[in-house]
Amino acid sequence: MKYHKLPHSSLEVSKICLGTMTFGEQNSKQDAFDQLDYAVERGVNFIDTAEMYPVPPKQKTQGLTESYIGDWLSHSDKRQKVIVATKVAGPRNVPYIRDNMSLDRRNIHQAIDDSLTRLKTDYIDLYQLHWPQRKTNCFGQLNYPYPEGNEEVTLIETLEALNELIKAGKIRYIGVSNETPWGVMTLLKLAEKHDLPRIVSIQNPYNLLNRSFEVGLSEISHHEGVDLLAYSPLAFGCLSGKYLNGQKPAGARCSLFERFVRYFTPQGIEATQAYVDLAHKHDLDPAQMALAFVNQRPFVASNIIGATNLTQLKSNIDSIDVTLSNELLEELQLIGAQYSNPCP
Numbered sequence: 339m340k341y342h343k344l345p346h347s348s349l350e351v352s353k354i355c356l357g358t359m360t361f362g363e364q365n366s367k368q369d370a371f372d373q374l375d376y377a378v379e380r381g382v383n384f385i386d387t388a389e390m391y392p393v394p395p396k397q398k399t400q401g402l403t404e405s406y407i408g409d410w411l412s413h414s415d416k417r418q419k420v421i422v423a424t425k426v427a428g429p430r431n432v433p434y435i436r437d438n439m440s441l442d443r444r445n446i447h448q449a450i451d452d453s454l455t456r457l458k459t460d461y462i463d464l465y466q467l468h469w470p471q472r473k474t475n476c477f478g479q480l481n482y483p484y485p486e487g488n489e490e491v492t493l494i495e496t497l498e499a500l501n502e503l504i505k506a507g508k509i510r511y512i513g514v515s516n517e518t519p520w521g522v523m524t525l526l527k528l529a530e531k532h533d534l535p536r537i538v539s540i541q542n543p544y545n546l547l548n549r550s551f552e553v554g555l556s557e558i559s560h561h562e563g564v565d566l567l568a569y570s571p572l573a574f575g576c577l578s579g580k581y582l583n584g585q586k587p588a589g590a591r592c593s594l595f596e597r598f599v600r601y602f603t604p605q606g607i608e609a610t611q612a613y614v615d616l617a618h619k620h621d622l623d624p625a626q627m628a629l630a631f632v633n634q635r636p637f638v639a640s641n642i643i644g645a646t647n648l649t650q651l652k653s654n655i656d657s658i659d660v661t662l663s664n665e666l667l668e669e670l671q672l673i674g675a676q677y678s679n680p681c682p
Contacts, residue, residue: 339381340658342639345563347511347538349463351421353633354655355384355567357644362402363392364591364646370406371413373651378416380655386541386567386642388425388468389453390435394595397434401456408458423464423567424453425515425541428471441471442491443499450508465509466541469516471496476516478600480682493524497534504535513539513567519554522564537564539639544568546577546613546628547606547681549674556637565639568632572643573601573681577628579614582607589646601681609677616673620666629657631670 340353356377361370374385391403404424411417426449429439436445454460469476471493473485503509512535514522522540529536540559544551544566551566559565572578574592581602586593592602601610617624632641645651662670 339383339655341383342565344511344538344565344639346536349421349511349538351384351640352382353638353640354380354382354658355386355423355640355642356382357569357642358385358387358403358407359391359393360591360644360646361387361392361406362399363394363396364589364594367406367409369647370403371410372648373645374407374410375414376648376651377655378414378420380652382655383419384421384423384640386423386569387457388427388466389449389456390425390427390432390468394597395432400432400434401452404453404456408456412458417459421463422457422459423466423513424457424462425466425468426450426453428467428469430469440491441467441496441499443495443502446496446499446503450503454508461507462509464511464513464539465500465503466513466515466539467496467517470514470518470521472521474518474521476518478682493521494528494532494534497525497528497532501534511535511538513537513541515541515569517542519558522555522558522562526562526564539567540564541567541569541642543570544632544635544638545571545573546631546670546674547573547601547609547677548679550679550682551637559637566635566637567640567642568635568638569642571629571632571641572625573606573610573628574598575625576601576606576610577613578625579610579617582611582614591646603681605677605680609673609680612673612677613670616666616669622660623653626653626657626660627662627666629654630660630662631667633658633660634662634667 617627643654
């Protein structure tokens with residue numbers, strides 16, 4: 339395994355992070371234990387979750403993912419060996435989590451206490467805002483909506499609440515997710531001006547079909563030291579090629595849940611075929627090629643993989659040992675130019 343120290347922190351995270359949003363939906367508690375055991379054996383020390391997991395979110399399953407991880411932490415006695423990241427949900431119509439899900443002091447304090455209880459720990463290494471308080475482009479939405487008025491909860495109020503959690507010893511560091519260049523830079527400026535916690539990471543989607551992070555955020559990452567925790571590196575599994583030609587593999591996420599359509603645009607399907615063909619040309623597994631591309635990007639601190647079985651998990655972790663040649667990287671860039679961000 340390879341490791342990366344997040345700038346402005348003491349966190350040295352494995353380049354492969356175990357994503358867990360299937361725990362409690364597609365994966366049972368025993369599946370979760372098996373995955374966690376195997377990942378740690380392979381040198382993975384970074385586990386990412388969220389209070390709203392598993393996905394797709396449902397009232398009857400909400401919180402199961404954190405609970406499974408908490409049971410494993412308690413059972414395995416490996417809390418000190420792993421870096422645990424979780425997220426507080428932002429405003430959405432999900433009343434079964436909290437009636438008011440604003441990122442204000444009351445909600446953030448309640449969210450961390452609930453997560454700590456489920457995770458059976460007294461601190462979180464990296465606490466992330468799952469999505470912004472404000473209305474902006476995230477989860478594939480393009481074209482800024484120009485909302486009227488100002489948000490009732492300001493970014494500084496959110497930072498102040500997070501600062502209280504750090505002082506209380508409940509969290510060590512903070513990060514953001516599904517954030518924009520404006521949001522990252524504003525949070526950094528507010529932290530510096532008011533002596534508040536500095537965000538140390540950003541968790542956004544990044545894969546061969548969605549390289550929008552490179553447009554503005556990668557430059558911020560380079561100059562400001564806010565590295566990317568890349569999620570959906572296989573584009574919901576699409577870059578493995580298993581959905582091409584209309585295939586619907588039994589038990590696969592996009593076969594089970596029709597809501598996951600982000601990577602099935604006509605351009606996205608054509609681009610996926612081109613990437614899969616290129617992998618086969620170089621005698622590479624398409625999924626491992628796609629993951630290796632993310633692993634090698636200079637702004638990526640950790641690549642958040644997800645799996646529904648140990649065979650997938652092993653293959654995904656093995657991508658850390660795949661190094662793409664300059665020739666192959668140039669060919670990837672040519673496809674990326676032909677199909678520019680087909681699924682942002």
